[in-house]
Amino acid sequence: MDVIRSYFEENPDLFAALVALVAVVGGLAGSVIGAKIQANGGRAQATAAREAAQISSEAQRVAALWTVRHVQTAEFIQQARQVVRAADRAYTTDDEGSVREALQVLTQKQAQVELIASRCVIDGAANVVRSVEDFARLALKRGPAAYAEFVLQRIMTSGSCTVEVVEAARLLTELKGVYRNYGVQEISEEGLQGLDRDALNSVLRAQRDASAALGAVPGIRRHHVDAVLEHAGNRELPLDYQELEGLYEASMAALVTTARTMLKSEDGFAAS
Template sequence: MDVWKYFEGKPELFAALVAAIAIVGGVVGAKMQANGGRAQAAAAREAAEIAAEAQRVATLWSVRQVQVAEFVQSVREAVRLSDRFYLEPDGGELQNRAHAAYQTASLKKAEIELIASRGVVNAAQAVLLSASEYSSAARSGGPTAYAELTLLRLIFDGEDQTARAASAANMALNAGSGMSYAPRLELLLAVPGLSEAQAHRLARDSNEPGRRDQTREDLTRDLDEKLTTFVDAARTMLKSEDDIAPAVPPQHRQWRRVA
């Protein structure tokens, strides 16, 4: 059928056909434009979500890094103060400082529990327990070790009378179980430069220096091992071997170019 011949003499039908084609074309064009707008909006939303997730991951990584570093630093400070018990007299202030340092480490460990991976949290708990045992041993055995050091200094650095008294007391301590507590204490109290508290400590603990030293070595080794395990776990969590902060996990998304 010849379409053009069909519309000859029927101008009103031809005009209606042209109008219908224009309407359909407008509808189709509008629909295509609307679909393009939705695609652009969807792409914009997806980009915003990716950016927000990247920001969240970067912030979490940064917070974890800071908390891990602060925890390690606080544990080392607690250990440093615990070691002072072996090197200086305790007038009470050292006890307070050591206790405060351990409490700080405990707080940092609690903060790690909120933001770190399970492996890091478990390793931090092991470190804190080891640090507690180390601190307790230092508080009990450190003052005695310092008293022993003081007695030796008095032997070599004191005046003749002081050196003789210190030497006699030291010989009594080295006699171990060969001399009872009371005679040892009497000799120690007679040493100028040795406090009464130090004399009582030495008289009481004179049979335990070897065990005390071994305990300190064992606790030091255990704490070092626990700290190494914690640092390794933290480096794994922070992806330290990658040399960069972790990126957003790969997403399998289909991107559509919008003309």
């Protein structure tokens, strides 16, 4: 160490050059290290920015999906209830077309739910559609006959009741009695099988008389009369109606429960 010191003392110019070289090398090293630190910091910032953008994009996607699920599921439920309301009106109004139209819209709403909802909600919606369709089919099948009787009762309790209307109501009651006496519940070849000639003639005569009288009542059209002749002997409507109504209400309650689970309604925030 003393030798080196003596050497530099004897050669001060060389020592000055060495000091300058060390300063330059140190500066370069500092610049390289600083640049490296800065570059690493930039990459970290870029990575953090990308992650933040991904999180934001995913949050927007989840929120949008929740919104679409909410809207489409709510519209499906509302339309199912609309079909049932239209079916109920079919017993007291001459508007079977509303039932068919509401069913068609329900099918469209079901397809929309199938594209965006969870599997449990899709299955629940299918169960609702089946129960609603059964409910609607009963209304389309039995509604016209019920409507004809509704018209009769409405006229008879109004101030415009005529002798013809009273006679139509009497002959309808008589037709039901004939059906009941001979055990006729369905007007078809199978339903009339087993009747002897006198019984068959009684049924046909009661049908003919009731048909002519009902056809003359204002508001009762031909297809209403045909429906009365076909279903006047079937006394199972209240049971069928109540059973199908119960199935519909059960399927709807199950769907609402699964939909609330999908939408996390109890959690108080939107999520998929």
